[in-house]
Amino acid sequence: MVLPALALPVPALPAGFLSLFGDAFNFVFSGQEAETGGVTVGGTSQVVELATKQIEVTLLALAVAILLAMPVGLWLGHRQQGEFLAVSAGNAGRAIPELALIALMAAAIGVGLVNLVVALAILGIPPILTNTYVGISQVDRASVEAARGMGMTEIGIVRKVELPLAVPTIMGGVRTAAINIIATATIAPLAGILTLGDFIIARNVYGDAGVLAGAVLVALMALALEGTLAAVQWAMTSKGLKLNRS
Amino acid sequence: MIEAASNGMMRVGAIDQSFFTDRSSGNCIQDNKLFCPGWVADNYDRYVDPTLQHLVLVGSAVAAGFLIAFALAILAHRHRFLQTPFLAGTGILYTIPSISFFFLLLPITGRGSLTAIIALTAFNLQIIFRNITTGLRNVPPDVTEAARGIGLTPSQILRQVELPLAMPEIIAGLRIATVSTVALATLAVFANGGGLGTEIVTGSNITFKTGIIVAGSIAVIMAIVFDGILLLTGKLLAPWKRKQAIS
Numbered sequence: 327m328v329l330p331a332l333a334l335p336v337p338a339l340p341a342g343f344l345s346l347f348g349d350a351f352n353f354v355f356s357g358q359e360a361e362t363g364g365v366t367v368g369g370t371s372q373v374v375e376l377a378t379k380q381i382e383v384t385l386l387a388l389a390v391a392i393l394l395a396m397p398v399g400l401w402l403g404h405r406q407q408g409e410f411l412a413v414s415a416g417n418a419g420r421a422i423p424e425l426a427l428i429a430l431m432a433a434a435i436g437v438g439l440v441n442l443v444v445a446l447a448i449l450g451i452p453p454i455l456t457n458t459y460v461g462i463s464q465v466d467r468a469s470v471e472a473a474r475g476m477g478m479t480e481i482g483i484v485r486k487v488e489l490p491l492a493v494p495t496i497m498g499g500v501r502t503a504a505i506n507i508i509a510t511a512t513i514a515p516l517a518g519i520l521t522l523g524d525f526i527i528a529r530n531v532y533g534d535a536g537v538l539a540g541a542v543l544v545a546l547m548a549l550a551l552e553g554t555l556a557a558v559q560w561a562m563t564s565k566g567l568k569l570n571r572s
Numbered sequence: 573m574i575e576a577a578s579n580g581m582m583r584v585g586a587i588d589q590s591f592f593t594d595r596s597s598g599n600c601i602q603d604n605k606l607f608c609p610g611w612v613a614d615n616y617d618r619y620v621d622p623t624l625q626h627l628v629l630v631g632s633a634v635a636a637g638f639l640i641a642f643a644l645a646i647l648a649h650r651h652r653f654l655q656t657p658f659l660a661g662t663g664i665l666y667t668i669p670s671i672s673f674f675f676l677l678l679p680i681t682g683r684g685s686l687t688a689i690i691a692l693t694a695f696n697l698q699i700i701f702r703n704i705t706t707g708l709r710n711v712p713p714d715v716t717e718a719a720r721g722i723g724l725t726p727s728q729i730l731r732q733v734e735l736p737l738a739m740p741e742i743i744a745g746l747r748i749a750t751v752s753t754v755a756l757a758t759l760a761v762f763a764n765g766g767g768l769g770t771e772i773v774t775g776s777n778i779t780f781k782t783g784i785i786v787a788g789s790i791a792v793i794m795a796i797v798f799d800g801i802l803l804l805t806g807k808l809l810a811p812w813k814r815k816q817a818i819s
Contacts, residue, residue: 420751505669541674542672544671545669
């Protein structure tokens with residue numbers, strides 16, 4: 327067999343379709359016996375524990391990526407230099423296979439929180455760097471010249487003129503990075519850090535109910551993060567830009 | 573109780589262990605150095621099937637994503653009020669992590685490459701949709717006005733004026749979607765969908781550095797090749813852009 331069989335036509339819904347969602351619901355709220363026997367898995371306490379870990383890892387990696395990428399993007403964008411570097415970083419970043427990165431990091435450097443955060447931050451840096459550069463360098467030069475003419479310092483120009491105008495583009499990069507990081511944090515159990523992805527990956531422990539529960543929880547969490555960042559972007563965008571949009 | 577579930581790397585998938593056999597004369601697997609060229613030379617053939625599977629996954633997902641996104645974009649171009657709901661809908665599909673999407677589909681499509689292709693397609697839609705609508709919106713109004721003036725119908729304007737002028741944006745969207753999908757398709761292994769991820773995650777592959785590097789590198793090279801092909805296609809389809817692209 328060379329190619330995977332494309333399972334067409336789509337099979338009819340299995341009989342237990344709805345009951346599987348019921349099982350997943352029970353898995354989240356009351357837990358069930360592990361498929362491997364003995365211990366109870368799932369239940370709110372484990373769900374909260376794993377979800378907290380996933381959020382923690384995601385926010386840490388996002389913070390590291392922002393701290394490393396944004397100053398470089400601001401500096402290059404303000405000086406209108408290094409376009410090639412900033413843009414190709416974004417393109418190259420997209421080509422990094424997340425699974426290979428996490429697996430190699432775990433196998434070559436070791437498992438653990440710090441290594442995982444570094445690997446995830448690597449995924450977050452390219453979109454933030456590229457979007458910060460593009461956002462800042464696309465600010466109308468006339469506005470920058472006017473600010474300079476009024477006697478603003480270069481740092482003042484970046485802070486008070488370029489940054490506010492570039493917020494939508496920069497936050498677009500932050501949101502892309504956040505989605506990529508939280509998605510990849512789902513496979514963090516491969517690097518020894520248990521996140522909600524453990525429910526998905528360790529099917530032989532949690533069973534189909536656990537897998538489905540994990541998938542639903544991860545999806546909800548990613549959507550919640552995206553919604554929160556959209557709200558942050560809205561709050562950070564200056565009034566003038568919002569008026570301009572409508 | 574969580575201890576019992578740790579060490580996730582050993583449990584992934586019910587995959588056949590005999591897949592992982594050392595045919596090299598050296599001790600590449602025992603030593604497990606960062607990279608062992610001897611092992612690669614002896615085992616390159618094991619990457620052929622996963623690579624082909626990967627190509628099928630990416631090709632199907634990008635093609636399906638393009639067709640759907642194109643139809644949505646044309647609809648939204650004709651009826652502007654559809655733009656916001658389409659953008660929001662594809663945005664949700666884009667945000668849901670693919671690995672989670674695989675298992676949300678599990679009760680419906682089961683395990684296999686179809687599940688993987690659907691999830692990867694869902695991921696693609698927004699990238700392509702957004703670029704097509706941006707490209708169409710950026711066509712200067714003077715140009716469409718002139719086209720109307722010489723008597724073209726709306727669908728002629730779309731096909732002969734707007735779409736060709738939007739081509740660079742459309743190709744740019746396809747490039748982003750394709751490169752991201754090549755990287756993301758390594759996760760298809762979790763849906764039992766094959767691809768290069770099998771050579772990273774299956775059985776004891778997860779701890780074998782040389783194997784991970786080879787599979788990851790094939791994915792990166794595939795992304796670069798696809799990107800190059802699309803870049804050239806874009807230049808052929810939009811010859812008037814060539815001068816700008818060079819400068």
